[in-house]
Each structure stands twice: as structure tokens, then as C-alpha cells.
Amino acid sequence: MQHRAASQQIFQKLSTARKPILVAHRKPDGDTLGAMMAVFNWLRDQGRAAHAFCVDEPASVYAYFPRIRAVQTDPQVFQDEEVDMICVFDAGDLKYAGIDAFVEAMPKRPYIADFDHHITNTLFGDGNLVITNASSTAEVVHEFFDDNNVEISRSMATCLMTGLLTDTSNFSNPATTVKSLEIASELLLKGVSIRDITKRLMRNKPxxxxxxxxxxxxxxxxxxxxxxxxxxxxxxxxxxxxxxxxxxxxxxxxxxxxxxxxxxxxxxxxxxxxxxxxxxxxxxxxxxxxxxxxxxxxxxxxxxxxxxxxxxxxxxxxxxxxxxxxxxxxxxxx
Ligand SMILES: [Mn+2]
Incomplete structure (x- = not known):
């Protein structure tokens, strides 16, 4: 449970942030989007202001994500004066996330929270919730919610399940652990369907x-x-x-x-x-x-x-x- 301190510190910042930007990495996959959108839906459900950002537009296969249309690709959001926090999901550094130059150009560097599971993560954040034995960043975000007693809604569960399915290759590769399956069971209890999600993810070839x-x-x-x-x-x-x-x-x-x-x-x-x-x-x-x-x-x-x-x-x-x-x-x- 060494991650609890980082988890709580980031939670503290996120709970009081005026307007955070949540960032999915370039060429976004189901894990970075799932992790980001779970947090975005949680914030928006509470009526909180937030930007969801990715340099590249999410592929249409992710259209079933609640609020996915809110994702912005215009770096103009980094000029928004109300922004006082950045949360980056599933990226080892700001360059991989695709936002290094945008952050550099900000008049004042805001608090940066880093949610990731890659062993190569450079701990670039002011708060780093990096769990290298986690199957996915979706699992890391699940731990974040769990550490801070956040109730996971069905919308949030859909996003997190997509991240788990993506990075475990539908619970078949070595990232498939007891923990990832435990989290999946918990998400199933929220009413998400693995069958529906995998169908959306697989049936996508032009x-x-x-x-x-x-x-x-x-x-x-x-x-x-x-x-x-x-x-x-x-x-x-x-x-x-x-x-x-x-x-x-x-x-x-x-x-x-x-x-x-x-x-x-x-x-x-x-x-x-x-x-x-x-x-x-x-x-x-x-x-x-x-x-x-x-x-x-x-x-x-x-x-x-x-x-x-x-x-x-x-x-x-x-x-x-x-x-x-x-x-x-x-x-x-x-
Ligand atoms: Mn990942």
C-alpha cells in the first residue's frame, strides 16, 4: 500500500482544483482513454469543471465512452487561465503524452499528477501514482478511487473495464493478474458487460x-x-x-x-x-x-x-x- 500517500495527495489537489486538464497520451488506446474518462466522468458527475484533452482525436471505436465527445484536441486549453492542475494518464513522460511544449508555454506550471503503470515512467509529476505491477492505468485509477473511498458509477466502470480489457488483451496476456480480475468482477457488479465492450473494441476493421x-x-x-x-x-x-x-x-x-x-x-x-x-x-x-x-x-x-x-x-x-x-x-x- 505504498501508493496510498501519493493517491491521497493527488486526491487532495484534485478535490480543490479549480479546473484540471486531464490528458490521454497521443494516438490514444483504450487504457489511456479509459483511465482519463473515468476521472473525467467522476468530476463532471459532481458538476466540476475540467478539460479532457488528447493531441490526437480518439478513434470512433471508443464512441460508447460516456462523454467522449467532450475530449478536446485544441492545445488552446493550456492557455485557459482557470487551469491550475494537469493529470496525465498512461504516459511515461510529458513528451510521450504529447504535451511537453504546451506545458512549457504555460505562464505558470501547474501541479502535475502522473497516473501510470509503465516501469519506464520518469516520475515527472509533482504527484506520481505509478504502480508498475498494475495491469493497466485503468487499474491505477481504480486504486486511486479505492484509496479515497470514491464510489464508482456505471459510466466510470465502463471506462475502467475498457482499460483493463485493452492492456490484458481481454484477460489473456501476462498482465492478467488476480488483482486485475478482482477489479473486473467489481466492475461487473456495477452493471458493465465485457461482452458488449469487447464487441465494440473488436468489430472495428474498415x-x-x-x-x-x-x-x-x-x-x-x-x-x-x-x-x-x-x-x-x-x-x-x-x-x-x-x-x-x-x-x-x-x-x-x-x-x-x-x-x-x-x-x-x-x-x-x-x-x-x-x-x-x-x-x-x-x-x-x-x-x-x-x-x-x-x-x-x-x-x-x-x-x-x-x-x-x-x-x-x-x-x-x-x-x-x-x-x-x-x-x-x-x-x-x-
Ligand atoms: Mn496502459
Missing amino acids: FDALKLWGRALERLRWDPEKKLASTALFREDFQDHPIEDEYMEGLSNFLNHLLQADVVLVLKETEKNKVKGSYRSATDTDVAEMAKAYGGGGHRKAAGFLVDGAIVERPDGWIVQQSDLGRQFELPAI
Whole structure:
């Protein structure tokens, strides 16, 4: 219970703040939005003033969140003179949240509260409620309410459940703990439906995304030695089927379900002579190391790179032929 002191201090500040800005990180997912909107709904239910902010507009799949339309993307809110507090959700630092420059430009830096579960969090806040063994920031916010005896409404429960479902991959990945399931049961008792929420979260693929996935599946190649499955998408594919980047992530994750593969690689020609690579690993293979060979990086299980070069097909898969000062050379096998 070491987090109770931080929890109470932030609660104290939030209870007396005139107008806080609640911030979800850029390219918002269900966890950052769920955590932010749970607090936003709690404040608004009490008739309190608050801004909900995100640099990028939330995807339409989150339309079922109560009050989601109140989320603002105009950084003008940071110029609002009544603002005296900022709460950041699910971001390791202000830059990742997408608001570092806006905070910098404020005449007076307000109290910043940091709600997060990432081990890489820089404790950038004046109050930091960072619980690194929490499944999600939604769980952190649940603890915040719990520590301060806040009653969770059905609206708040819908937001928090979305965060839990997002970061535990529907209660299936290693973030699924006894604690996260206990919280989920408590939220179910508030009347939310896991079935309804997952349906909203899953049934969200545009036609063009699946057509593009079709091309990627068609070109899937197998390297039995490296246990690596690779595929490639070219500029023409994206011209025929323009989609948002978030659906590419869905593709890499989907391919990662492949039974035989240790590693999955999706190569994407972003512009002429530029290739973006996205690695996924379902095993112990450290793909951050593999991405480093191309000057990229990332996590053990998900990593990527961006290089100058062309995608070429080999009998056992797709590779990048890197261009360097007009000279073509092939990367060493990784
Ligand atoms: Mn999260």
C-alpha cells in the first residue's frame, strides 16, 4: 500500500482544483482513454469543471465512452487561465503524452499528477501514482478511487473495464493478474458487460484494412531455419487500400498468432526507397536486438526500424536491401 500517500495527495489537489486538464497520451488506446474518462466522468458527475484533452482525436471505436465527445484536441486549453492542475494518464513522460511544449508555454506550471503503470515512467509529476505491477492505468485509477473511498458509477466502470480489457488483451496476456480480475468482477457488479465492450473494441476493421491484410497474408513467406514468417506491403497496396497506421499494428499482432513462428516481420514500403519493419515475437526471441541490426529498437516482444532501401523477395522470405551512398549491400543474416 505504498501508493496510498501519493493517491491521497493527488486526491487532495484534485478535490480543490479549480479546473484540471486531464490528458490521454497521443494516438490514444483504450487504457489511456479509459483511465482519463473515468476521472473525467467522476468530476463532471459532481458538476466540476475540467478539460479532457488528447493531441490526437480518439478513434470512433471508443464512441460508447460516456462523454467522449467532450475530449478536446485544441492545445488552446493550456492557455485557459482557470487551469491550475494537469493529470496525465498512461504516459511515461510529458513528451510521450504529447504535451511537453504546451506545458512549457504555460505562464505558470501547474501541479502535475502522473497516473501510470509503465516501469519506464520518469516520475515527472509533482504527484506520481505509478504502480508498475498494475495491469493497466485503468487499474491505477481504480486504486486511486479505492484509496479515497470514491464510489464508482456505471459510466466510470465502463471506462475502467475498457482499460483493463485493452492492456490484458481481454484477460489473456501476462498482465492478467488476480488483482486485475478482482477489479473486473467489481466492475461487473456495477452493471458493465465485457461482452458488449469487447464487441465494440473488436468489430472495428474498415473494409480496406482487411483487403490490405489479405495481400499481406498472400505474400506470407516462411524461413524454417530462423522460424521467421515475413511479409511485405508496397506503396501501390496503400494507394489501392488507404488505411490508418493503427490497422497495421493489428496485422502484426494477428500474424503473431502463427503457430510455428518464433518471429514475425512485416515490411512496409512507406515511400520510395524507405522501408519500415515491424517485428513481433511470441517466444523468448528478443526482437529489439533484431531491430537494432537495422538501426531500430523497441521491446523484447515488439520492435521496429525505418531504413533507406528496397524490399526484395528471397526463397525463404522478404528482406530489405539497404542503400548506402548509392552502393547496394545486403544486411548480414540476423
Ligand atoms: Mn496502459
